[in-house]
Amino acid sequence: MTVGIVGLGLIGASLAKALKAYTTHTVRGFDVDAATTQYAKLSGIIDNDLPFDALKDCDYVLLAAYPQANNDYLTKAAPHIASQTVVLDCGGIKREACGIGFAIAKQYGFTFIGGHPMAGLHRSGIKYATEELYQNASMILTPPNTEDIGLLERVSAFIKSMGFGSVTVTTPAEHDRIIAFTSQLAHVVSNAYVKSPTAEVHRGFSAGSYQDLTRVARLNESMWSELFLANRDNLVYEIDTIMETLAEYRKAIAENNREELQALLRDGSQRKERIDCEHATH
DSSP, rough: OOEEEESSSSHHHHHHHHHHHHHHEEEEEOOEEEEEEEHHHHHTTTSSEEEGGGGGGGGEEEEEEEHHHHHHHHHHHGGGHHHHHHHHESSSSOOHHHHHHHHHHHTTTTEEEEEOOOOOOOSSSSSGOTTTTTOOOOOEEEEETTTTTHHHHHHHHHHHHHTTTTTEEEEEEHHHHHIIIIHHHHHHHHHHTSSGGGGGOOTTOOOHHHHHTTTTTTTOOHHHHHEEEEEEEEHHHHHHHHHHHHHHHHHHHTTTOOOHHHHHHHHHHHHHHHHHHHTTTT
């Protein structure tokens, strides 16, 4: 097969490296930064570049740029995409991407599926790409029709050939609702947490808890601001929820209310244990 990849940053270049490492597919790539595309060719990350006239030969096209760049590319490239091609959008927000992608695919006769590889690093760019990034990771799919089992099985097999361990199928709206909690809120909290003046003098006083909570504080502000704003309704809900919960802890501590504080802590601990147990049985 021939696979085209649009966007050769951490996500796209890691997809390319995984395809080169674990499959025999031909990999073509495009990045708006011509130097990045040239580097990818010279280093063997891709076999060749991906002009519009090469799209007709692609069995899959993976959109791995920023969300708006993915949308813009698809709008321009659509007339060149063949009917047998599956376009998989790998951006972090799915409602807008799928709204645009489903409509364009229907107009031009190819297949569009929303996707989200659940893996990443706190660093960005092609130089940090690795073929092992997706080992045993989950890929979320938001197809136009969840009842097309044949298509989902075919795409799932292709995805797992790159090292992904599982595939989760959902709707674009449900994806965005849950990802606001599991990913976006965590990045907001981590980024805000390190703004305490105490962070400047933490050395010698911090261990695993600090490292865990600050791991994603260093982020690509251009990409994440785009993702946050594209999902602002869901993310604002999650921020409001955690602020209300934190206010309960603050009140109990400020009022020296040990009984209430213990109840809050016990509830959180029990919820974590219950959630982990539920996930372990699935």
